[in-house]
Amino acid sequence: MNSKTYDAFTLQTDARGVTTVMLDVPDRPLNVLDASVMHELNDLVRDLHDSSSTAVVFTSSKESGFLAGADINAITKIASPIEAAQLIDGGQHLFDAIDWLPMPTIAVIHGPCLGGGLEWALACDYRIARDNSSTKIGLPEIKLGLIPGWGGTQRLPKRIGIRRALSMILQGSFLSASEAVKIGLIDRAIEPDCWDSGVSAFVDDVLECPKRARQISWPARLLRSIENSRIGRHLVLNAVRSRTRSKAEHYPAIDAAIRSVRAGFGLRPQGFMMERNEFIDLLATPTCRRLIDLFFAREAARSLRTWTGKPAVAYEKPIRKVGVIGAGAMGAGIGQLAGYRGFEVVIQEVNEEAAGAGRARVKSLIDKLAKRKGFREAERDKLLGQVRVVTDDDWLANADLVIEAVVERIDVKQQVFRALDRLTAPETILATNTSSLSVSEMAAATHRGHLVGGLHFFNPVHKMELVEVVRGKQTDDATIARLVGFTRALGKTPIVTSDSTGFLVNRVLFPYLGEAVLMIAEGYTAMELDRQVRRFGMPMGPCELIDQVGLDVALHVAKSLDGVLQGLSGVAKFLSRMVETGKLGKKSGAGFYRYKNGMKRGPAMLSRAFPKPLDRHDDRQSAAKFIKDGLTPIQRRLIYPMLVEAIRVKQEKVVQNDWAIDLAMVLGTGFAPHRGGPLQVINAIGQTTVLANLKLMQSIYGPRFSSPSLLDEMAKHNQLFQGVS
Incomplete structure (x- = not known):
């Protein structure tokens, strides 16, 4: 034997x-x-x-x-x-x-x-x-x-x-x-x-x-x-x-x-x-084929060669000591996750009062993690000791990476980067957790543009698998490699994007959310929109998602994307009205829905935000004119804006690979995994069908449904979007 x-x-x-x-x-x-x-x-x-x-x-x-x-x-x-x-x-x-x-x-x-x-x-x-x-x-x-x-x-x-x-x-x-x-x-x-x-x-x-x-x-x-x-x-x-x-x-x-x-x-x-x-x-089954494609896309995204063309050994400086500026929901979440994954973490706050609140936030996150994982008390206490919240600057000199997670204002972030450039060692990487602001503009406040990048985590940090790693105009390959390596070490999946407004996920997602707001303004109910989208395969509908994210956050994204997206200027106006009436979503107890103890209790009254409904398009009457694509009229009107923006993201080379767009939307928004992502939806429906339906939608709803030139070209030559080869 x-x-x-x-x-x-x-x-x-x-x-x-x-x-x-x-x-x-x-x-x-x-x-x-x-x-x-x-x-x-x-x-x-x-x-x-x-x-x-x-x-x-x-x-x-x-x-x-x-x-x-x-x-x-x-x-x-x-x-x-x-x-x-x-x-x-x-x-x-x-x-x-x-x-x-x-x-x-x-x-x-x-x-x-x-x-x-x-x-x-x-x-x-x-x-x-x-x-x-x-x-x-x-x-x-x-x-x-x-x-x-x-x-x-x-x-x-x-x-x-x-x-x-x-x-x-x-x-x-x-x-x-x-x-x-x-x-x-x-x-x-x-x-x-x-x-x-x-x-x-x-x-x-x-x-x-x-x-x-x-x-x-x-x-x-x-x-x-x-x-x-x-x-x-x-x-x-x-x-x-x-x-x-x-x-x-x-x-x-x-x-x-x-x-x-x-x-x-x-x-x-x-x-x-x-x-x-x-x-x-x-x-x-098509579901199996698409889910296997997503599996290989995830594997490709976690490979350093995908983003830099070189193996991991080409960059020999791993990140061990991590600093976070700001102990709010995102900063505390990033710090807790990094500590759990074995990094030495220090979170800085502006004063002792804010630091105390930050410590309570970190402790709450660690207590929940310990309960979920069945940690012993000694393991929990060790993790608590791994994540410190301080008010001084002394620790900055030894940090390998500092992540900024302060308020979403470019002037405030530039001020933080200016200070970090002065206080940290010359080789320290500086990163921002911004969801839509320019990384390059922040880098301009430093003398180390090649060491500045974006790490856009999604909320809640411990649950969401995706991290957008943003390459600024000056960010070099070594910095991208180390940020990708750090993301992988956190157990997350990185997608490297260019420094364009909204990056990838928010850019593709917001036209869908904006269309939902416009439909509410026309008299549709949140419940009917959300029900139709869940039938499409999304984990939650657009109105519930806005409530989860926060209407104030959605309003900020709407304003930042105002110069990028067509025909959605009215969205910010309607969101502003809701924010002014105290409807911030789940965190305030009311948004499109009412909430009690975090549980949804039914639709909210929206008459103050939408006192006079817009003219409502009769989607059912025009439905007969559309080429069949497997979608209901409501689904078509909500999903097509995402499909269009996904094509524009490819056209503008926000990312280099088709599959990265699909994977990012699945991991970052829960886009129906069984459909494979927005570009794979277009492949399944057919480029010529999507193009014909878009032209009809443009005639009904306006220029925001205009088709990208890339779609015209692909329909003409019968081309498909590509998965991982």
């Missing part, structure tokens, strides 16, 4: 007769299951069946983690249902072979254990995991428009119960080791300081007393038994189906997962066959 050699596996058998199988896929930063690895594992497991091993331990010798799942590139190359069936059958049979090994099998997990990695672990008798922040256990296939195909929908519900299993599968969520042990998914979470001895002790327990090794709490065991009973699973499955019905309209993988889990409680072959067939069907 030990004399055999493999490219991706190393085997060792100790004095106890325990065979340890270590995975290390060559030339990969993370272990993935590709065809060659699957072939070797198949041979290896066949030999283990005939071996005299007392137990088998599956682990990874890569410090990066256990297994990131199947090779997504291989999935995209599947050319037919027959090839898809071969892939699924091969994986199911392989993990069945592991399940049927005659000796105890143990999956030893650290780092990511995702997708096929967790399905492999579920085929083992026992699972243990390292209890630290890098351990992530989950089935993320739903994020690609797929379901687990190698037994995940069959084994997971039987292990942790249907409700928790479907929650993991349908959300694609990840669990920590401590979370996984509470629900019985893993048998033991081991502290990093005693990792090797802990693993060895667990194996001894398996050999000596298997019952002692399995530590599933009685509540978890009882809940699993109730849910997996005939009545229990009927109730749970129907409840989940009812709760996800509206979303399943756009994401067919939701119903496919529910059907596969349900089938898993019949005859065993039927459940696995259902999972196999559902996976094959999903692979051919």
Whole structure:
């Protein structure tokens, strides 16, 4: 057994007769299951069946983690249902072979254990995991428009119960080791300081007393038994189906997962066959193709080569010490996140009163994070000590990066940059969190324009994945590289944009929000607009989104974009009226809707802001003249402004890649992921159809619906917008 050699596996058998199988896929930063690895594992497991091993331990010798799942590139190359069936059958049979090994099998997990990695672990008798922040256990296939195909929908519900299993599968969520042990998914979470001895002790327990090794709490065991009973699973499955019905309209993988889990409680072959067939069907859906394209776009965005053309090693000065100017909502959020990610953080405020408020803000964010992550008190206190809020300037001399997060006024920001230029070391990078103001104008207040850039975080900082990294007129590649590296280290996805008004996301988003305001002024209700947009696939409608952002913030963006966007000058006027009447949105208790304790309570009275409605266009009467594009009249009027502005952003080269526009809008605004982004919507509808409908809309609503010249050219030559090549 030990004399055999493999490219991706190393085997060792100790004095106890325990065979340890270590995975290390060559030339990969993370272990993935590709065809060659699957072939070797198949041979290896066949030999283990005939071996005299007392137990088998599956682990990874890569410090990066256990297994990131199947090779997504291989999935995209599947050319037919027959090839898809071969892939699924091969994986199911392989993990069945592991399940049927005659000796105890143990999956030893650290780092990511995702997708096929967790399905492999579920085929083992026992699972243990390292209890630290890098351990992530989950089935993320739903994020690609797929379901687990190698037994995940069959084994997971039987292990942790249907409700928790479907929650993991349908959300694609990840669990920590401590979370996984509470629900019985893993048998033991081991502290990093005693990792090797802990693993060895667990194996001894398996050999000596298997019952002692399995530590599933009685509540978890009882809940699993109730849910997996005939009545229990009927109730749970129907409840989940009812709760996800509206979303399943756009994401067919939701119903496919529910059907596969349900089938898993019949005859065993039927459940696995259902999972196999559902996976094959999903692979051919447009939703799957678009979500996989977004996955590769995200990977491209996180690669330094995409933005500078050079590898990370070309820039050897990582950022370690971070300063933030301003401890408001954004500054505190940035500071808390940077501290959590291991950076030394100092936030500066103008006086002790503001600093005290900032400390309270940071503490509140850290307390919520600690509760969410299950931190111990010592871990929480350590993080609190990592983020200091001060009023002095002494710390500035040692900062690698200082991020300005003060009020959105160019004169105030220039004043801050002028002071930072004087107080910081000559090599310190200065960045602004502005959402729309000119980075180059701020850089002009310094003598280091090449070291000044933008880091536009989205609110709330800890939730929103996107960061716009803004290149000013003088910003050099080294600075962009370090800002991109910093963004990645925070766990965010960077999109590098040029320094144009509104950058990318606000520029594309605001025509849509502005059109909603104009429609409200014509007499439409917020509820009917929001309902139609949610049906399109957005997480919330435009009126609710403005309430979330704040009408005062929306008004500021409207004014800053006034010289860039056509036909929306009236939007600022209507927003000003609402702000003047105290309607700032959710934070003030009223905007387009009323709020109580942060919960939406119904539409707000808008008569003071809109005393005399504008002439309302009869969208239903003109609907017959439009070429069919799959949209309702309200959806068309709201969505087309985003499509138009996305084309203009490409035309003006705000970013260099089509896919970056789509990815930014999905990550920054929640633009319906199953549609792939605004440019992919145009591809799906057809350039000629969009162009013809725009011309009709321009004749009805005015010049703000005029078509960009690039769209005319693309329609003429039948060209498509490009994804990641």
